[in-house]
Amino acid sequence: MNAADRERFFQRLQAVNPQPKTELEYASPFELLIAVILSAQATDVGVNKATARLFPVANTPRKILTLGLDGLKQHIRTIGLYNAKAENIIRTCRILVDEHDGEVPRDRAALEALPGVGRKTANVVLNTAFGEPTIAVDTHIFRVANRTGLAPGKTPLAVEKKLLEVVPQEFLKDAHHWLILHGRYTCKARKPNCPECIVRDLCGFKSKTGM
DSSP states (O other): OOHHHHHHHHHHHHHHOSSOOOSSOOSSHHHHHHHHHHTTTSOHHHHHHHHHHHTTTOOSHHHHHHHHHHHHHHHHTTSTTHHHHHHHHHHHHHHHHHHHTTOOOSOHHHHHTSTTOOHHHHHHIIIIITOOSOOOOOHHHHHHHHHHSSSOOSSHHHHHHHHHHHSOGGGHHHHHHHHHHHHHHTSOSSSOOGGGOTTGGGOSOHHHHOO
């Protein structure tokens, strides 16, 4: 995909969704951080159901520490791998209280030092909570970037670096959400909905699009 096509690609995604946002429900950077930690190998719908029980009771690091490990598990037990995630969340809350005055740091290195937080989670928090022009490459973005020819790469990190290089600056802050939503609802893994895709003519996946 050349530069002109990339420009058109994002112009069309922007036209149908001018203000894209995550489907995770949150009201603060801390709530977003917890939701993203819980979202590993879980659906956003499932996470939202769990946090709807958790956040009214404990939505700050100190409140979760007061709730305790067993209490936290009771609120998130419907989430896959909830035992390990609960332990990571408790450890993360302790670090936030002890080292960051209970606030989520706006710094990649500090975020990635938190238990249960890797590069992808840090990118989500930086982009969604703080408006940083970063892109968290999950399975949806990895698929869309490679399938369309937008930013091919063999690893999520390679795709991330390529996207940061080629996405026009004006679209960079929202590209993360546009690409996830496009991959989740249109450019699906098994049955991509090519006939109704608004960027079909720009896509490199010709064997499926028939273009």
